[in-house]
Amino acid sequence: MIIYFSATGNNKYLAQKIAEKTGENILSIIECTKENNYEISIAENESLGIIVPTYFWGLPSIVEEFLSKVKISISDNTYVYAIASYGTTTANALGYIKNYLKKQDITVDAAFEVKMTDTWTVMFDLTDENKIAQEQANVETQLENIIPKIQNKQPNSHKISIYHKIGSRFARRMYDNQRKCKHLHVLDNCVSCSLCAQNCPVSAITMIDGKPVWTLEKCVMCFRCLHRCPTFSIQYDDKTEHHGQYTNPHIDLFD
Template sequence: MILYFSATGNCKYVAERIAAAFDDTAVSIEKADTHISLSENEMLGFVTPVNWWELPVLTREFMQNLTINDANVPYSYIVTTYGTTPGCTFADAKKILKGKGIELDAGYSIKMPDNWTPIFDLSDTEKVRQQNEEAEHYIDEVLKHIRERSKGNLMQHKKPLAVKLLTDPFLNAERKTKNFYVEDNCIGCGLCAKRCPVQAIEIRDKKPVWVKERCALCLRCLHHCPKFAIQYGNGKTKQHGQYRNPHTKV
């Protein structure tokens, strides 16, 4: 079983590639039960993005609530998609899962276009296309390692778990929904509210309103808005464009 979280498609696509290679099943953690059963000799995989050098809040919460009928998993791994660094995602996941009686055997990373557009500029479609093309090589390498059941933290540009002491305050600040705003071209379609993974958005008077103090910080609302009316923070998101993985749909 492959459990993934994906806001704009990168992790879903990677999970689908792995599932196809090993005749496995890829399931979004938004739809998966936290109490799962594995068949004999079934591998357990996680595919996740990285937020501020650490696990996204939804991935962490899912792992913290996870129970497995037979905790004797023959092989388990995590794959992190990233723009600059997968951070401490392997060390963090390993610590959480160890408390569940699951030994995380391996960690892999795949560099892909980063949807954090307050920083990353995705307006150059040719550059983004090349990044996705290059990602195929990284995915193929991960498939090879999983097939060989490699072990250890094989992520590129990884960081130690201690980095969370520095990044936690930044992540919590960036998750504040007051950072979002809506431009006048919003048509009130409600897609943002429907797809928000933590139900942080409601449509009121035909406009999205953030009703929770913090959200998952996945930017799914921004990248899926049909009018690109949702923006975040310093205004750079408007310049940097929207992104969705071209090989799958979320």
């Protein structure tokens, strides 16, 4: 079983690619959250994989909430692995996964990192198509190295530096501020399609008079609404309008 969170398709792509080789089922954290599904049983001889992106040196808030609520039943021989995708660093993301699972007496046997396109367009420009294509090609190379290890249920020792452990505490405070919905707004070219409201992982958006309104104080800040808006009318302050949009080229469906 592969459990994943994906806003723009990157981590869903990882889950699907690994599942193609291992024959495992994949399960979306977004769907689990919407359906209030927090009881998961892993079959005998089935592996358990957690695949999520790194947000602000840690985990997306929806992943933290899910891991704090979910009850996972495994057998004594279940191989457990975690994958954190990242743009600049995974920092302590894998450490947080290990800690959440440890509370259920589940030990992570192997942890992997996959460098992918960073979709935080507040800082990163996504308009260079050649760069993104190269980043995608590099993902394939990384998967060629990781997948056989998962198939062979190979353990590893993933070390997290004290710098990243301490630094992640400060980064999490920054994340808490950055994910305030007051930063998000819609431009006049909105066509009232309501895709943003329909597909927000935490239902933070309500359509009012044909326009999206963020009705929660905080959201995941996954930018699913921004990147999948057909007219690119959703923006974060004045920092994203010239940085483009991104969705994984191999994934075209919402969870």
